[in-house]
Amino acid sequence: MALIHARFDTSDPDQALAALRTVYPTVRVQDVPAGGGFRFTQHVDGDQDVTFARIRFGSVMDLASDLTDGFSIVHTLEGRYDNVDTGPSAGPSLWHGAVRSHSEDSRLLVVNVTTAAVERLAAEHLGAETAVVRFHGTAPVSAAAAALWSSVVDFAASGVMDDGEDELSGGFDLVRQQAFRALIGAALHAFPIEVVAGTVRGTGSLPSSVRRAVRFIEDDPGRPMSVADIAAEARMSVRGLQLAFRRHLDTTPLDHLRRARLAAAHEELEAADPGTGATVTEIAGRWGFGNAGRFSRAYREEYGRSPGETLRH
Known part of the structure; x- marks a missing residue:
């Protein structure tokens, strides 16, 4: 590289x-x-x-x-x-x-x-096909984390912030790659950055406009959004966004949104305790599914069982 x-x-x-x-x-x-x-x-x-x-x-x-x-x-x-x-x-x-x-x-x-570099490393760590990055603040999570970050920055920067003379050595590229991986890991540790398994395969190779749209959807799939909102975030026309999703993801923006919401509801159903009063209808509604019957059908098609079975287990 x-x-x-x-x-x-x-x-x-x-x-x-x-x-x-x-x-x-x-x-x-x-x-x-x-x-x-x-x-x-x-x-x-x-x-x-x-x-x-x-x-x-x-x-x-x-x-x-x-x-x-x-x-x-x-x-x-x-x-x-x-x-x-x-x-x-x-x-x-x-x-x-x-x-x-x-x-x-x-x-x-x-x-x-780059977000693509973080997503690749995070997906590898999570054992997932891809990961989504979410930010929850600007300051380091602790003084110790900030100190660790600074030490890794010094280490990673020392190999590239010069005239490049060391690049001629056979192991330089490998050392740099490992140093940069350590830097990304330190950033995830030191700052309020959350990584979760994503729902799109190979996001790192997608055009930046499609990645922006995917991140906008997956960052908070429960919030109200239209295809026009997604297109505006991607800085594309609605038609251009639809064509890009078909070409690169073989789906539509709204279908991807539906799958992202299903994934979020699935995650919550798995973690919920029915003994505390959690219900399928409540969880489905929180993720934008107002019709319980349609939600159950879509859920069963995606996960092979009913949402009620997931909640009870």
């Missing part, structure tokens, strides 16, 4: 934005720096799954981006760099989804990890 070693230095805000877009394609400027004195540097090292971005903003700059194909863990080394929506962070901070930043003379180390 080819390594990335990219260096950029400019005093032009437009050129800085273009450089940022090589790492964060959807980034946009919210507030253009006024006056002179602007300086921007960006050093990026890594591969297609994990990159380390060393970034310096030499003045005030406000940005926005949509991190839909991965997540970033931001280390503010100097100055001020805030997530506008969650506020300042005293340590490493997990950024994902739609984010806005405010920078004042900051120097950063940003670890970027």
Whole structure:
């Protein structure tokens, strides 16, 4: 796998934005720096799954981006760099989804990890065909977890944040791959990231638009959503989304939603205790199935037994 070693230095805000877009394609400027004195540097090292971005903003700059194909863990080394929506962070901070930043003379180390890489490793760990990533916060889960994360970052970064001379050694690629696997594992341990077995085979090889749609569905299948909502999240037309699902998954967005809801209901039925008053109707309704008869038929087709049998066992 080819390594990335990219260096950029400019005093032009437009050129800085273009450089940022090589790492964060959807980034946009919210507030253009006024006056002179602007300086921007960006050093990026890594591969297609994990990159380390060393970034310096030499003045005030406000940005926005949509991190839909991965997540970033931001280390503010100097100055001020805030997530506008969650506020300042005293340590490493997990950024994902739609984010806005405010920078004042900051120097950063940003670890970027693709969702596809996390899903592959998580699926392997779970013994599943694929996994779905869910985020539940931005701060490390504990001080000890943050310390472990930082030590793994130092280890993983040390092999790529140089001029690449060690790449000529025969074992370099294997060492890097193992270091990056350790880094992803440390991120899952240190931050409030949940991984669950998914319902789509081979999501890592899907187009990014379809992956966005699948994650939107599987992240919270119980919430109300229409095919138009799914298409908007995927940044596609409804027709384009339907064609993409047929081509890559041999199904429709709404049928995938139905299967995701069935899987969630199945999981809850297995964990529920009928002695506490849990009922099939209640659980089915929680996952969007208003007709108990249709839910039972669909459930039996998918799992080979009735939902009542699953609940009783």
